[in-house]
Amino acid sequence: MGGFFGITSSSDCMTDVFFGVDYHSHLGTRRAGLAAYSKEIGLQRKIHNIENAPFRTKFETIFSEMEGISAIGVISDTDPQPLLVRSKLGTYAICTVGIINNSEELIERYLTSSDGGHFDAMTGGAVNSTELFAALVNQRDDFASGIKFAQESIDGTACVLILTDDGSLIAARDRFGRLPVLVGKRADGYAVSFESFAYQKLGFADEKELGPGEIVKLTPDGMTVLAAAGKKKRICSFLWSYYGYPTSTYEGVNVETMRYRNGAIIAQNDKASGTAEDIDYVGGVPDSGTPHAIGYANESHKPFARAFIKYTPTWARSFMPPSQKDRDEIAKMKQVPIPDLIKGKNLLFVDDSIVRGTQLRETVEFLYENGAKSVHMRSACPPIMYGCKFLNFSRSTSEMDLIARRVILELEGKEGMKHIDEYADGTTERGKNLRSAICEKFNFSSLEFQTFEGIIQAIGLPECDLCTYCWNGKE
Numbered sequence: 095m096g097g098f099f100g101i102t103s104s105s106d107c108m109t110d111v112f113f114g115v116d117y118h119s120h121l122g123t124r125r126a127g128l129a130a131y132s133k134e135i136g137l138q139r140k141i142h143n144i145e146n147a148p149f150r151t152k153f154e155t156i157f158s159e160m161e162g163i164s165a166i167g168v169i170s171d172t173d174p175q176p177l178l179v180r181s182k183l184g185t186y187a188i189c190t191v192g193i194i195n196n197s198e199e200l201i202e203r204y205l206t207s208s209d210g211g212h213f214d215a216m217t218g219g220a221v222n223s224t225e226l227f228a229a230l231v232n233q234r235d236d237f238a239s240g241i242k243f244a245q246e247s248i249d250g251t252a253c254v255l256i257l258t259d260d261g262s263l264i265a266a267r268d269r270f271g272r273l274p275v276l277v278g279k280r281a282d283g284y285a286v287s288f289e290s291f292a293y294q295k296l297g298f299a300d301e302k303e304l305g306p307g308e309i310v311k312l313t314p315d316g317m318t319v320l321a322a323a324g325k326k327k328r329i330c331s332f333l334w335s336y337y338g339y340p341t342s343t344y345e346g347v348n349v350e351t352m353r354y355r356n357g358a359i360i361a362q363n364d365k366a367s368g369t370a371e372d373i374d375y376v377g378g379v380p381d382s383g384t385p386h387a388i389g390y391a392n393e394s395h396k397p398f399a400r401a402f403i404k405y406t407p408t409w410a411r412s413f414m415p416p417s418q419k420d421r422d423e424i425a426k427m428k429q430v431p432i433p434d435l436i437k438g439k440n441l442l443f444v445d446d447s448i449v450r451g452t453q454l455r456e457t458v459e460f461l462y463e464n465g466a467k468s469v470h471m472r473s474a475c476p477p478i479m480y481g482c483k484f485l486n487f488s489r490s491t492s493e494m495d496l497i498a499r500r501v502i503l504e505l506e507g508k509e510g511m512k513h514i515d516e517y518a519d520g521t522t523e524r525g526k527n528l529r530s531a532i533c534e535k536f537n538f539s540s541l542e543f544q545t546f547e548g549i550i551q552a553i554g555l556p557e558c559d560l561c562t563y564c565w566n567g568k569e
């Protein structure tokens with residue numbers, strides 16, 4: 095995924111940008127970078143690998159190395175950025191968040207065009223997506239038309255933040271508003287952020303949430319809309335159910351309170367169907383399952399308890415060994431049980447989603463090893479049936495890795511793929527078969543998913559404004 099943050103100000107802003115970018119650390123684990131502008135030095139830039147140490151420790155020396163009244167920064171799950179680009183539009187720093195699916199086609203087109211140039215190739219010949227985006231922007235005569243051209247050329251999603259060589263910021267939300275871009279205002283300038291709480295903590299008040307494809311220019315003195323928002327909006331529903339930070343609000347809907355409502359609806363559905371009535375404790379699969387579980391517990395009047403807790407002090411989230419086996423081993427070592435809350439108990443857990451299920455199997459195993467009487471599982475979202483093609487989203491990779499698809503194949507082969515909608519619906523025969531087959535595989539005492547209607551109700555925005563492709567394949 096990834097997230098960016100920037101400030102344009104009439105006074106030094108390095109400390110605020112440092113903290114603002116740090117507040118996006120949950121969105122990426124690979125690279126982080128900062129670019130700053132000062133009248134004396136002009137544009138400066140630093141990039142670090144954050145796979146083994148968080149942003150904060152890698153960038154703590156920047157206060158003696160960089161200075162600026164305007165600065166941008168990014169936490170990236172993909173390529174190193176921000177990039178410094180010299181072009182006919184001037185010299186600028188640029189970062190992007192999203193994915194370009196047709197990069198090879200665009201690179202070929204660019205390299206063979208009359209004004210074609212070259213790209214810096216990375217290992218294996220790959221091209222940095224932000225560099226590709228900048229190359230497209232530079233084909234037009236101003237930033238607004240360049241960004242529009244780039245966004246219309248790519249198949250995918252790109253939110254953009256640019257720092258120009260006069261200290262202005264140019265921010266653009268992706269064409270269909272799948273990701274948020276928000277603007278905050280303070281007496282000395284403006285901030286641009288993926289997470290609203292990042293600028294609120296720094297004393298900025300909400301000024302504007304960009305609409306789909308909207309482009310704005312910001313200087314310490316004001317904001318100018320360079321391109322108006324488009325009509326079609328498809329904001330990613332997983333922002334609320336999984337990866338958005340609990341303290342953030344997107345489209346006027348806070349993440350944490352959405353999760354409480356969501357858990358409450360799952361509890362109401364369980365009550366209506368008379369399932370999981372003998373529960374001793376409700377808990378969340380940490381961390382993002384926890385608020386959904388709080389909502390469930392409050393609604394069902396069953397006590398909330400943390401039957402196991404993640405040991406995080408020495409396992410930084412950003413530490414991601416390359417092999418899946420090592421990642422699973424770390425996930426296992428992090429989960430520390432509290433036997434008093436497990437032995438002889440009927441437990442119900444809410445997870446943010448059930449994707450591949452690998453780690454859940456191990457979680458359930460160790461709960462039984464610690465004496466659990468039963469382990470019921472609830473997913474805070476409907477079954478994930480389609481891989482995300484719009485974002486670099488960790489919750490869905492290859493479609494055939496998705497547990498729901500794998501089980502459907504096992505149940506009735508390729509024919510099952512014609513009945514995805516029925517399988518998603520827990521009231522149909524196929525839906526029931528899917529749930530009991532997953533229960534058997536993972537040793538759950540019962541399994542239910544939030545309904546499609548339930549999660550839309552919990553988010554509280556019109557369904558047509560939300561991307562729900564992962565669940566129902568609708569674009």
Ligand code: SF4
Pocket residue numbers: 272329330331332481482483484485487561562563564565
């Ligand atoms: S496909 Fe899924 S993860 Fe991707 S943008 Fe849509 S809802 Fe979000």
